[in-house]
Amino acid sequence: MTELTSAASTAPIYVYEKPVRLWHSLNALLIVVLSVTGYLIADPLASLKGEASEHFLMGYIRFVHFSAGYLLSIALLFRLYWAYAGNEHARQIFLPPLLKTHYWQGVFHEVLWYLFLVKEPRKYIGHNPLAILAMHFVFVWGVLFMIVTGFALYGEGAGQGRWQHTFFSSWVLPLFGSSQSLHSWHHLFMWLIICFVLVHIYVALREDRLSRQSMLSTIVTGWRTFKDDRPVDDESGA
Amino acid sequence: MTETFYDVMRRQGITRRSFLKFCSLTAASLGLAPSFAPKIAHAMETKPRIPVLWLHGLECTCCSESFIRSGHPLAKDVILSMLSLDYDDTIMAAAGHNAEAIVTEIVEKYKGNYILAVEGNPPLAEDGMYCIIGGKPFVEQLKYAAESCKAIISWGSCASWGCVQAAKPNPTRATPVHKVPGLANKPIIKVPGCPPIAEVMTAVVAYLLTFDKLPTLDRQGRPQMFYSQRIHDKCYRRPHFDAGQFVEHWDDEAARQGHCLYKMGCKGPTTYNACSTVRWNEGVSFPIQSGHGCIGCSEDGFWDKGSFYERLTDINQFGIEANADAVGGTAAALVGAGIAAHAGLTALNRAKQPGAEKQ
Ligand code: HEM
Ligand code: HEM
Ligand code: SF4
Ligand code: SF4
Numbered sequence A: 001m002t003e004l005t006s007a008a009s010t011a012p013i014y015v016y017e018k019p020v021r022l023w024h025s026l027n028a029l030l031i032v033v034l035s036v037t038g039y040l041i042a043d044p045l046a047s048l049k050g051e052a053s054e055h056f057l058m059g060y061i062r063f064v065h066f067s068a069g070y071l072l073s074i075a076l077l078f079r080l081y082w083a084y085a086g087n088e089h090a091r092q093i094f095l096p097p098l099l100k101t102h103y104w105q106g107v108f109h110e111v112l113w114y115l116f117l118v119k120e121p122r123k124y125i126g127h128n129p130l131a132i133l134a135m136h137f138v139f140v141w142g143v144l145f146m147i148v149t150g151f152a153l154y155g156e157g158a159g160q161g162r163w164q165h166t167f168f169s170s171w172v173l174p175l176f177g178s179s180q181s182l183h184s185w186h187h188l189f190m191w192l193i194i195c196f197v198l199v200h201i202y203v204a205l206r207e208d209r210l211s212r213q214s215m216l217s218t219i220v221t222g223w224r225t226f227k228d229d230r231p232v233d234d235e236s237g238a
Numbered sequence B: 001m002t003e004t005f006y007d008v009m010r011r012q013g014i015t016r017r018s019f020l021k022f023c024s025l026t027a028a029s030l031g032l033a034p035s036f037a038p039k040i041a042h043a044m045e046t047k048p049r050i051p052v053l054w055l056h057g058l059e060c061t062c063c064s065e066s067f068i069r070s071g072h073p074l075a076k077d078v079i080l081s082m083l084s085l086d087y088d089d090t091i092m093a094a095a096g097h098n099a100e101a102i103v104t105e106i107v108e109k110y111k112g113n114y115i116l117a118v119e120g121n122p123p124l125a126e127d128g129m130y131c132i133i134g135g136k137p138f139v140e141q142l143k144y145a146a147e148s149c150k151a152i153i154s155w156g157s158c159a160s161w162g163c164v165q166a167a168k169p170n171p172t173r174a175t176p177v178h179k180v181p182g183l184a185n186k187p188i189i190k191v192p193g194c195p196p197i198a199e200v201m202t203a204v205v206a207y208l209l210t211f212d213k214l215p216t217l218d219r220q221g222r223p224q225m226f227y228s229q230r231i232h233d234k235c236y237r238r239p240h241f242d243a244g245q246f247v248e249h250w251d252d253e254a255a256r257q258g259h260c261l262y263k264m265g266c267k268g269p270t271t272y273n274a275c276s277t278v279r280w281n282e283g284v285s286f287p288i289q290s291g292h293g294c295i296g297c298s299e300d301g302f303w304d305k306g307s308f309y310e311r312l313t314d315i316n317q318f319g320i321e322a323n324a325d326a327v328g329g330t331a332a333a334l335v336g337a338g339i340a341a342h343a344g345l346t347a348l349n350r351a352k353q354p355g356a357e358k359q
Helices: A018-042 A057-085 A101-114 A129-158 A163-176 A179-210 A216-221 B005-011 B016-029 B036-046 B062-067 B073-082 B096-109 B138-147 B156-161 B198-211 B238-243 B253-257 B324-352
Strands: B052-056 B115-119 B151-155 B188-191
Touching: A018 A057, A018 A179, A018 A216, A057 A129, A057 B238, A101 A129, A129 A163, A129 A179, A163 A179, A179 A216, A179 B324, B005 B016, B005 B036, B016 B036, B016 B198, B036 B198, B052 B096, B052 B138, B062 B156, B062 B198, B096 B138, B115 B138, B115 B156, B115 B198, B151 B156, B151 B198, B156 B188, B188 B198
Parallel strands: B052 B115, B115 B151, B151 B188
Antiparallel strands: none
16 A cells, blocks of 8 residues: 655644634534424424414424524535635545545545444545545535435425525425425434534544544634654545 | 306306306405406406316325315305316215216316316225225226316315325325326415315406416416425414413413413424314314324325424434434434443553653
């Protein structure tokens, strides 16, 4: 196996630019808010007593969900723009190098590392190959699915003639067959994203301790530091 | 020789006064301006009558039952007299071979110029042997009649979506009209519901006959004017939904107060129909007004999604039948357990490794 080499040193490298880091925290916050409010939409809190005119609880919960949904979508659009405008690491989760053997060897090595079958993980400046795989196929596509189905649900309430209905509901509803199925799939994919988040956080904490580069500090400050001075294994070097 | 609608009505003993009233009623029920009433009248006085052939496949006759109870007796009489109900096996006078001959007669005489209304659907398994009409599989009668019709009306959820006779595992392969293989390519108007609302049915027929064109249909082939909004969008209990006031048990205070039935599995939020505006039985009530949630009877697949009394319905895609929380919650729990196990193993592994003292 050829090790792509670059300046072999422990010198820190600036990896995640500010927009990427800001997007990461905003996105994480929105996903938590969307999951909590979404769950409460499907399974509302205990009923309130008194007159209907005194309360608007369900209305507020739905409002927060929809606002967070809009923000999530706008943030993703912005993040897509930054994939174009930002540095090479900003593109990683959107354009996995699926045709390169070196990439798949990296994925394989990472799997072995998680199965405790190799003593040491490889060293990366950007995301590791397995992380790219999960971020691309589970996170990026999962969130896109939530946005498309979410706006299709929104368009149902907004009504015909509104853009949410024209651009989403009008074709998504026939695709799922019925509004009820659409609700079920929007709900199910929330769990997929929750599974991603659970694994993601566990792995981030674990890699922070056991991998050969920094993790948590990197997503906070943008700087990647290294624990040894051997060459890195990234696709394109530095 | 060519009879107009007006001629037929007069022959049926309908007065001119009633006829004009009917025209304004129709305009109103179709949501048209009053100025349309004379246009409708003119059309009916001059246009030759279009016969409607009403076939029955696998069904329970609830569509016919609903139709003949149309809220406005006037509309009902007029429309019934407009339909060529010479052939409608539930209410026709003829029987046996004479009756079957009528189908051929209409098809031959009005080639390309009659409306085919279908109640129920054909079962396709065993060459259609599960539904025999006049000694032949219904699917053959359907295809024959569809061949030379002008347009097809799929009455009810059976003809539109399949309904209970198509429920899993669907041993007879009951198939909604638009999915029947080899059926002539004709415009299909779906009027789903189990049954559809009488006023909606009469209005659809009136529209077809007076304007001689299809009403605007949505992507799923339903008339926009009656199926563009959900029950939930116009439900009179909606303020309780927004407030967060739900019935939790059938006998609780909220049920007596008439709060929202969402937690009792009401499918109003996902059902496109006109019940909450047009209502039933001459506008007397509709299921939610009587204290029971909507079961979503006009939606595709409503019969195969598990309980009518659960908000979350089943997803059948994985060979298991469970709702999103059951599937997703289990997956998340497994992932959580996996993480815990992996973390444990990692710690063990570290402890075993000599010289692993960093951090
Ligand atoms: C809803 C919660 C979260 C989601 C959806 C999420 C998603 C993501 C995504 C998509 C990336 C890739 C960033 C990019 O390249 O643009 C990323 C990176 C990262 N996230 Fe999260 N994240 C979440 C929460 C967290 C939390 C709570 C932590 C801290 C424990 C965390 C730590 C990290 C780290 C360290 C990276 C960089 C990984 C690397 O350098 O390879 N994330 N996250
Ligand atoms: C990761 C992102 C998201 C998660 C986890 C999420 C979660 C959920 C959940 C669990 C439900 C309840 C579904 C059910 O009826 O069983 C729901 C409903 C809904 N969501 Fe989302 N959602 C997300 C994104 C969005 C987005 C981007 C939009 C677009 C504005 C959106 C709009 C809606 C709408 C309109 C409903 C239906 C509300 C109702 O029936 O009253 N969601 N969401
Ligand atoms: S009773 Fe049903 S349709 Fe009416 S507001 Fe509640 S959930 Fe919606
Ligand atoms: S309220 Fe719902 S279940 Fe009842 S008739 Fe209307 S659409 Fe069907």
